[in-house]
Amino acid sequence: MRPHLVLCLTAADVRRTLRGVNPRNAAGPDNIPGRVLRECADQLADVLTDIFNISLSCTVVPTCFKTTTIIPVPKKPTVSCLNDYRPIALASIIMKCFERLVMRHIKTQLPPSLDPLQFAYHSNCSTDDAISTTLHPARTHLDKKGTYVRMLFTDFSSAFNTIVPQHLIGKLSLLGLNTSLCNWILDFLTEVYQSVRIGSSTSNTTTLSTGAPQGSVLSPLLFTLLTHDCAAMHSSNHIIKFTDDTTVVGLINKDNESAYREEVRELVSWCKVNNLYLNVDKTKEMVDDFRRARQGHSPLAINGSSVEIVKNIKFLGVHIAENLTWTLNTSSITKRAQQRLYFLRKLREAHLPSPILTTFYRGTVESILSSCIITWFGNCTAFDRKTLQRIVRTAEKIIWVSLTFITNIYITRCIRKATNIQILDTSATPSRLQQLVYNVDRPSTDDRGDRVGVCLRLIQGTCGYWPESRDMEGRGHPATHRKGNLVVCDGAAETMTHFPGHNRNGEPSGGRALGMLHPGPICAPGMFD
Template sequence: MAARPTFAAASPSYMAVQSRVNGVDVNCVKERRVYERQFLMEVRNRVSCCDKHLMSALGELGLLRRIRSTVARGAAPAMIRRKRCDRTRKRGKRGGVHARLTANPQKLAVPTLLLANVRSIDNKLDYIRLWRASQRNVRNCCVSVFTETWLSENIADAGVQLEGLTLHRADRVASLTGKQRGGGLAVYINKSWCQDSVVVSTLCSSNIEFMTVKCRPFYTPRELTAVIVTAVYVPPSANCKEAMAELYTNISETQTDHPDAFFIIAGDFNQASLKSVMPKFYQHVNIATRGENTLDLVYTNIKDSYRAAPLPHVGSSDHLAVMLTPAYKPRVKQERPVVSEIRKWPQEAITALQDCFESTQWDIFREAATYENAIDLQEYTESVIGYINKCIDDVTVVKTIKRRANQKPWLTEEVCSLLRARNAAFKAGDTAAYSVARKNLSRGIREAKRLYAQKLNSHFMSDKDPRRLWQGFQNLTDYKPLPLRTCHSDPSLPNELNDFYARFEVNSIIPAQTLPPSPTDQVLQVSTAEVKRVLASVNPRKAAGPDNIPGRVLKDCAEQLSDVFTDIFNTSLSQAAVPTCLKSATIIPVPKKSKPACLNDFRPVALTPIIMKCFERLVMRHIKNCLPANLDPLQFAYRTNRSTEDAIATTLHLTLSHLERKNTYARILLIDFSSAFNTLIPQQLVEKLKMLQVDTGICNWILDFLTQRRQAVKVGSQTSRTISVSTGSPQGCVLSPLLFSLLTHDCAARHSTNHIIKYADDSTVVGLISDNDESAYRIEVELLTAWCESHNLVLNVDKTKEMVIDFRRGGRQHAPINIHGSAVERVSNVKFLGVHLADDLTFSTNTTAVIKKAQRRLHPLRRLRKAGLTTPHLTTFYRGTIESILTYGFTSWFGSCKAYEQQQLNRIVKTASRIIGASLPFLKEIYEQRCTHRAAAIIRDFHHPSHGLFSLLPSGKRYRSISCRTTRMLNSFFAQAVRLAVVATSGLYGWLLGYCGSLDSNPLHFPEAAVAQRHCWKISATAKIFT
């Protein structure tokens, strides 16, 4: 018989039972033992007191954990049956929604929900009680919503009460609905989950019945302050629009009072849909609840917060019951803690840097880099940058911080130290020290909150600092969206992305050759004042490039650093060369989607040295001065008095004016380039710059700037190897947009019936077709394809879309456009420069998208209202975040919206007005003002492509109206703008008189102004907008 284990610290009394297991006798001992505290703390380090026979028997039974060996194991067998003792996860700690629900049914992030249409709850009480007694998921359900209870004031609450639940009911009122029977709502709250619940509002009408209950449960995640449950019943004969409007008003007011609450809107909606008025609420029931129809719906303000499962009918009800299980995870579990390094700047750090740079002899660096009267620009620049970084390291401290997703902003390092002190006192068992530590922690938290509130209030002390004002908005509302994170553990991803971004390098067959200098060219030289001015304008919040010089140093030490950087810039321009350290880049891949699936789903954003950005601004100013004012009139990007609104309005006007004629239609081809900026060939660009009369020295400098660039990709803490590229222009440089627009300036339509609208790398071909003759349009597409091939621009046929606009009677088949042998997809709706266009030229899809986006911005506005901000500050936030969404591309589409679509848009304005507590201008008024201002700006710009649409009549008093045969054309921007310009022409006389007077010296350069000068005495003085 095996020896019984003995323990020195125990005095057992036991009863032994002998048994035989697998041929081994084992004593199964049932005893009561007493252990000392020290023994239990050291038992982990003790050698097992069982003999080897007992250990062997327990091991064969699989009751002992195997000791993990540190020696490397060989190849694992194909299949190993894992025993219970081998599990690394403890029992009861399995993952999954149902496992969490079973383990702790009352401590959930969001409550479990039971929804059922019972059709007389009084007759179903026994069934519900039996249901709760026999099924654990129903018994533990936190919230139960029952519709069509058919209760009346004659039935007391005690008659329909369920054990362990709090009842809230809203019976149908016959005087309000005109119906004696039916309807009624009941909400049961589980007392184990929440005992603080109260009815906030109720409504009973012929169109809708709802009841809102506010719950403050025992536990909610830090990001949620309460749970608002709204039970809804919409009768089958109700007016759905009026019903949803009443429900929207109630939910909006409740959201204003509780902006951070979790909202549940559940009930029998019949044919109504809450999405029509609140598109940012998400519906979770995806099963049929009555026959083949889904009538019982559940909406929440958090996406993917529930999973729905059907339950049997409640008694004889014709609706299935629905159980909704929480799938929402708190924010602290959704995101990992962010570990980052920050540079702490002491109060005297900038002053110390200024004194250091002021006393530095910068000529030493130039002399050390001079060999045989030739300056090594690379060594000169690297030594200066290295010295600046060394001085920065001497006066600053780098710290590593960790921040969690739900961490309070007032949680400082001092509060964390007090928290650690309290926990240490608790573990030590020192009662006196623990009491003192608790008091110190409470005092420290109050002081941290006071200091944080004082910091927030300082943002709103003055309206003259908009940056600090918006920082206060972001701190109070978390309005600024978090960037998509690229958390990938694959160490090969940075290198794969780096090779992917440089994939166009192998296709470049044109070698880079500098242009021979011209004797008439003068080398561009920048002055110290210009460099100082551009350094002082640096945004200190911009991220530093590979040189690690922050913008704060360049801005605050602009006077001290302007001399040395002026010398570096002028040396670079005279040598037509750019130091490698200044044209290097660190690429940060930004996901285009929430879940990237391939390398092309990452957008390369290059971090280049800030000092190089300053240098590029000086060069860009010189290049722009060399360009003609009428260059590429249909390029609407990077030009003064041009915007996406002009591009959209011009495209629509060309299309609408053509469709006014008979037997016409239009085809719009929206071209998509694959990494357009990365395919730019420097040699072709330089040749085009030379044709535009740009100095040879600048051309060679740009050629050197774009070739032999060193780049590396950084993903989190992992960095790829450095490679050299000579194709493309990095996205993030100041010159890149201008250089790309100059490369494509000669990409213009060859036929008068076609137009190529360009906005940066977004190109759109508008083909105006008459009498079914598409030959000019198809030739234009072929010529454009050939031009792209010759300029190394890769057309992405899969993302290129075409939309055919044809209002002729009778359906006609249109042959698709083929590019590289592939047919371009034809669509009925497309997003063009941020505005949704449809082939019937209506804007219903665009209106829905705008409302959905604007309603999301109402939540931060409610939080600011709750924080007690003043009306002017709330109005500022509204105009910057909500009104800007409602009015984006406004002039090109609002006039064509239907009346009910304009009402839906104005509903957002009314809601914001109620939140702010002040009247706000309606969109119609803003639309007319914007049209009038835009018309005035186009009239003043003689090089605008639409300037010719505003022509004066011979009388000089009015503008010539645009001929409109259809309502579509009449409601377009230019037709409305001309009409409003006729109404508002009051100040034009004074403006023209002053403007044309300034042109008396040389009116030949502005023939339109000379014509206007001859007619200015005839113009009425009735419109102040043109002054």
């Protein structure tokens, strides 16, 4: 730890942050709109820089910056109790700019390999990575004889609101943050002045010294730092995190669940030490067991209550079934997309031009169809794929323009993800999927195309197979052309320019086996020469 170093911000950094303010963000209790800060960034930068640096040197956050207004936002359409509301804090936009500058500094002080299985709030990481990392060890393990997998999907009750600032500061000190910055964060989290506003009514102000306000910039990062030491103890278990969504994956051999159950007990103990409360009613478990002679599985017990074993779960927006099929997920996506098609028809009846309708389609329909697509589309049945493609065909008839096939979106996303993995592989900051890449027997050459090929195999082995070269309506892929040794569809060509060293089946030309792959082709026929 470096106790004597004090963060000093520059006017250029403050000016750049002010210019990046979203003018549509709601103003905080100071009623200073984001548009003013953005348009007057040059005039305000020097003044705010002095205020920020004085605050950092004195390790005191101005009271007006710690004043927040809480807006209750329903978590679901039907509200039955207070727990169905999510408290969103409207803080000063100036304070959010201040927090963003501090957050950037904190990230530079943290080890790059810190908490590799936390996928939230990291560049080049998304829910795709969290879902793929959860399913990959499960699918690989289920290929072995006499095995099954238990997955525990935990739910914390008001996770951000139960943070103990002093306990968090102790962990930040162990991570190497200097004393001055730790004291500033402690003051940021304590003696926070809050009031609740519903409509035009505002409550009296209350002072709080626990928790981290939801809606602030620093709170998510501080929560991930609080939970960075929550890791699996046994090699047969995996703990994957996306903010407060924590999943325990237990790989069971020959009905021996001792390591998995001990892991869950340690997780419960860790939660008590860190003042996090597991909501057992919302915590679910799913068992993936394909053995013919399988028997009933006894449920877990947490704090004296049994955890419900479910046949399917919604995990980070994706429905996962116990048999690892995607029919339920496809049905959910189709239903939501069809609801959006109703509004698309209404806009067409209003005689809006096709470009506007296309923009609406991409933002409201295609975004639903392609959400986390690399994690599930490759293993969809032909019927499910036809169902999804039918949505696109219906939208084409409404808009009267040609739209991107779902298959093409899937291929483009997979290539883009593989490219991101191999770029991070060669950079100073390791990828959070890099540990899976290193499990693959990699080609000896250092050619960029071969590294991308390994990453494509990682995605294919985790998420499914490349689709056939014909779309769901029986037509060939349109506008396919050659880039180097790669034949791609429009939209995918921009992500790759060269992909040598592989035969038609996607295997390295040197003939080295990739043991992690499931049998079957990894790419559309004709993609490689």
